[in-house]
Amino acid sequence: MARVRVLEIRNFRGIKALTWYPAPGINCLIGPGDSGKSSILDAIDFCLGARRSIQFTDADFHLLDVETPIAIEVTLGDLDDDLKNLDAYGMYLRGFDADTGTIEDEPEKDAETVLTVKLTVASDLEPTWALVSARAEVQGLTRNLSWGDRVRLAPTRIGAMADYHLGWRRGSVLNRVSEERADASAALAKAARDARAAFGDQAQGQLGETLGIVAATAKELGIAIGEHIKAMLDAHSVSFSGGTISLHDEDGVPLRGLGIGSTRLLIAGLQRRAAAQASIILIDELEHGLEPHRIIRLLGSLGAKETPSPLQVFMTTHSPVALRELSGNQLFVARGAIDKHDVRAVGTADGTQSTIRSHPDAFLAPNVIVCEGASEVGLIRGLDQYRTASGHEAITAQGTALVDSGGGDSDRPFARAAAFHALGYRAAVVRDDDKKPTAAVEAAFTANGGTVIAWRDGRALEDELFLSLTDDGVGKLLDRAVELHGEELVNEHIKSASQNAKDLNGVQTEALIDGITAESRAILGKAARAKKAGWFKSVTWMEDVARDIVGPDLANADAAFRALIDGVFGWAGDAGQ
Numbered sequence: 001m002a003r004v005r006v007l008e009i010r011n012f013r014g015i016k017a018l019t020w021y022p023a024p025g026i027n028c029l030i031g032p033g034d035s036g037k038s039s040i041l042d043a044i045d046f047c048l049g050a051r052r053s054i055q056f057t058d059a060d061f062h063l064l065d066v067e068t069p070i071a072i073e074v075t076l077g078d079l080d081d082d083l084k085n086l087d088a089y090g091m092y093l094r095g096f097d098a099d100t101g102t103i104e105d106e107p108e109k110d111a112e113t114v115l116t117v118k119l120t121v122a123s124d125l126e127p128t129w130a131l132v133s134a135r136a137e138v139q140g141l142t143r144n145l146s147w148g149d150r151v152r153l154a155p156t157r158i159g160a161m162a163d164y165h166l167g168w169r170r171g172s173v174l175n176r177v178s179e180e181r182a183d184a185s186a187a188l189a190k191a192a193r194d195a196r197a198a199f200g201d202q203a204q205g206q207l208g209e210t211l212g213i214v215a216a217t218a219k220e221l222g223i224a225i226g227e228h229i230k231a232m233l234d235a236h237s238v239s240f241s242g243g244t245i246s247l248h249d250e251d252g253v254p255l256r257g258l259g260i261g262s263t264r265l266l267i268a269g270l271q272r273r274a275a276a277q278a279s280i281i282l283i284d285e286l287e288h289g290l291e292p293h294r295i296i297r298l299l300g301s302l303g304a305k306e307t308p309s310p311l312q313v314f315m316t317t318h319s320p321v322a323l324r325e326l327s328g329n330q331l332f333v334a335r336g337a338i339d340k341h342d343v344r345a346v347g348t349a350d351g352t353q354s355t356i357r358s359h360p361d362a363f364l365a366p367n368v369i370v371c372e373g374a375s376e377v378g379l380i381r382g383l384d385q386y387r388t389a390s391g392h393e394a395i396t397a398q399g400t401a402l403v404d405s406g407g408g409d410s411d412r413p414f415a416r417a418a419a420f421h422a423l424g425y426r427a428a429v430v431r432d433d434d435k436k437p438t439a440a441v442e443a444a445f446t447a448n449g450g451t452v453i454a455w456r457d458g459r460a461l462e463d464e465l466f467l468s469l470t471d472d473g474v475g476k477l478l479d480r481a482v483e484l485h486g487e488e489l490v491n492e493h494i495k496s497a498s499q500n501a502k503d504l505n506g507v508q509t510e511a512l513i514d515g516i517t518a519e520s521r522a523i524l525g526k527a528a529r530a531k532k533a534g535w536f537k538s539v540t541w542m543e544d545v546a547r548d549i550v551g552p553d554l555a556n557a558d559a560a561f562r563a564l565i566d567g568v569f570g571w572a573g574d575a576g577q
Contacts, residue, residue: 025309260289382546473553
């Protein structure tokens with residue numbers, strides 16, 4: 001069934017202009033708030049939905065510019081024979097080249113045959129739908145899809161009112177699952193007549209006072225309705241349409257009483273069965289009402305793991321679970337600007353898919369700090385906790401996520417950060433300096449607007465900590481190492497790092513007499529980053545150290561180190577500027 005090939009939006013809500021070529025299967029929109037994700041779903045719904053009218057207001061115009069019409073164009077491909085019927089739509093059939101993204105008004109031999117539906121709303125707020133064709137316009141011809149074709153093409157929207165689809169109402173998914181229809185008119189009419197008679201007898205006692213007032217008032221006004229009026233059901237006021245029939249469970253309880261999540265799951269499954277007739281589905285906030293395991297089931301029901309996909313799905317999400325389950329080719333980042341919106345495919349290149357799996361939350365934040373290893377992640381997390389307790393705003397509240405690039409290759413953080421940067425994220429790298437990255441790689445990243453914060457003078461993080469903190473801070477770091485790993489291991493690391501020139505007891509004695517020397521600080525930094533059993537080489541260990549020791553000591557620490565830390569949190573704080 002039909003697929004959306006091109007979506008063009010002009011002057012609609014927060015979107016000044018957008019041109020997007022969606023995927024034929026899953027299109028999961030992610031991005032910061034107010035980036036237009038829900039408006040994109042609404043645009044598709046309004047343009048293709050089986051509606052005779054929609055209530056628009058001035059607020060639906062971009063920046064309230066009612067002098068510039070709202071224009072939404074949806075180009076449909078994968079058309080069935082009815083939609084390619086020359087007698088019905090011959091003047092409006094066009095050609096689409098998927099390689100170049102161009103649409104030609106005349107169908108071409110090597111191009112896909114498509115139809116473009118356009119919704120226009122001018123300052124009078126009256127929507128008009130029409131098929132797009134320069135050929136027909138020259139001849140003064142206009143037309144829209146037939147009502148039957150509009151009903152067939154209309155997307156199924158799963159939202160807050162999803163239980164609408166659990167009855168045989170016009171446009172509901174139950175009417176698309178099969179051709180079966182029930183005629184309830186005769187049964188309902190008889191039931192209404194029986195109820196009318198039974199209710200009339202009961203109502204006399206229940207509404208006697210009101211009936212008496214009505215009778216007296218009518219008599220005073222000379223209205224001849226008789227002395228003994230009755231309250232009875234009016235059979236003709238009941239609508240005996242198919243919408244009166246809805247699904248109930250085996251105990252007779254209406255399924256509209258199901259929870260939101262269960263309702264969404266059921267409707268998604270039914271829509272899958274109805275895909276032969278209508279294959280476009282819209283879901284805003286995919287995760288609403290669903291636990292993680294049921295999010296996975298819903299995505300499976302929508303065909304997320306199938307090739308080709310049975311449905312074309314447009315959805316939004318803020319769920320890391322959903323991102324982890326989807327591939328980079330099914331994820332699209334929406335980015336908004338004053339004059340133009342953009343939708344970019346996340347893709348799977350440059351380790352992007354592995355980053356989605358390990359750090360899906362990072363793709364849901366506008367700003368990303370890529371850390372060389374777990375220690376840097378722990379440091380920033382712990383310092384953030386200390387700062388937050390002191391009244392500062394948390395970096396998460398500023399929209400910043402942390403990504404651990406896993407250490408190893410010193411160019412790796414830049415590859416990951418560049419991938420985020422290419423998708424419109426603000427990206428920064430926090431790295432060690434003991435193993436320097438390729439100069440050209442770092443230069444290219446900064447030239448494209450990326451930010452780099454590196455420890456100084458060939459140092460790793462542990463070197464910075466032991467060389468920059470006060471004697472009190474260094475003593476507490478040493479005590480924490482002993483607490484975590486025991487005196488024996490810490491002593492062996494110090495002896496190894498100093499080639500047996502120093503040991504744990506000697507350093508502790510030194511600290512008590514004259515303070516820890518620069519030589520001993522350097523040895524401790526080297527010992528702390530031992531390849532095996534590094535003292536603070538985990539997110540949790542370094543997070544605790546940063547919160548409990550580094551944060552309280554920072555005000556009196558080395559000024560240059562403090563400036564580096566301020567640079568990290570200053571960058572996060574600049575997110576909205």
